[in-house]
Amino acid sequence: MNALARLALLAALALILGGCGFHLRNSADLPFATLYIDQPENSDLRSLMARNFAASGQTKLVMTPGEAAAILSISEDRQDRNILSLSSTGRVREYQLVRTVGFRLHDGKGGDLIPSSQIVLRRDITYSDDLLLAKGAEENLLWRDM
Numbered sequence: 321m322n323a324l325a326r327l328a329l330l331a332a333l334a335l336i337l338g339g340c341g342f343h344l345r346n347s348a349d350l351p352f353a354t355l356y357i358d359q360p361e362n363s364d365l366r367s368l369m370a371r372n373f374a375a376s377g378q379t380k381l382v383m384t385p386g387e388a389a390a391i392l393s394i395s396e397d398r399q400d401r402n403i404l405s406l407s408s409t410g411r412v413r414e415y416q417l418v419r420t421v422g423f424r425l426h427d428g429k430g431g432d433l434i435p436s437s438q439i440v441l442r443r444d445i446t447y448s449d450d451l452l453l454a455k456g457a458e459e460n461l462l463w464r465d466m
Contacts, residue, residue, distance in 0.1 A: 350378070350379040350390075352379065354382045354387060354390070355381055355389070355390050355392060356382050356383075356384065356385045356388035357369055357370065357394070358391055358393040365394065365421070385428055386428075388428065389427065390425055390428075390433055391425070391426055391427070391428050392425050393425075394421065394422070394423050395423065395424065395436065396420060397419075397420075397421050397422075398419070398421075399417070399419050399420075400420070401415050401416070402418060403415060404416050411449065412447050413446065413447060414444060414446050415444070416445075417442070417443045417445060417459065417462055417463065417466065418440065418441070418442050419440070419466045420441075421438070422438045423436075423437060423438075423439070424436045424437070445459055
């Protein structure tokens, strides 16, 4: 009887979640079929974006701008690390990681789909000399997520 009660409770929870409109976030489909990313082939940003576009849906990445319905031009990709606070002994306690990406999306014929824009992401991270390897790994994870 106990297993039957658990099963009924699980079914009720599934019905409640399904009835409220809950669903996992999906990636958005882009309004163009092909995209060219105007970055060097060996760029980290380009390879990351190519992997995400390939996994997310309908838009196909092409190798030349002439084949593309849209061209993504990256004008700036900068990573900065700013000191936020110091301890009483003058050691760094917190950093702020700042990633700035400037871009423009156009159709190759002079028409802007998205005019020159900039995305700035900021993440705060605590720092400790005692946890040097762990904090380095945490910082790398934050950079990758940004």
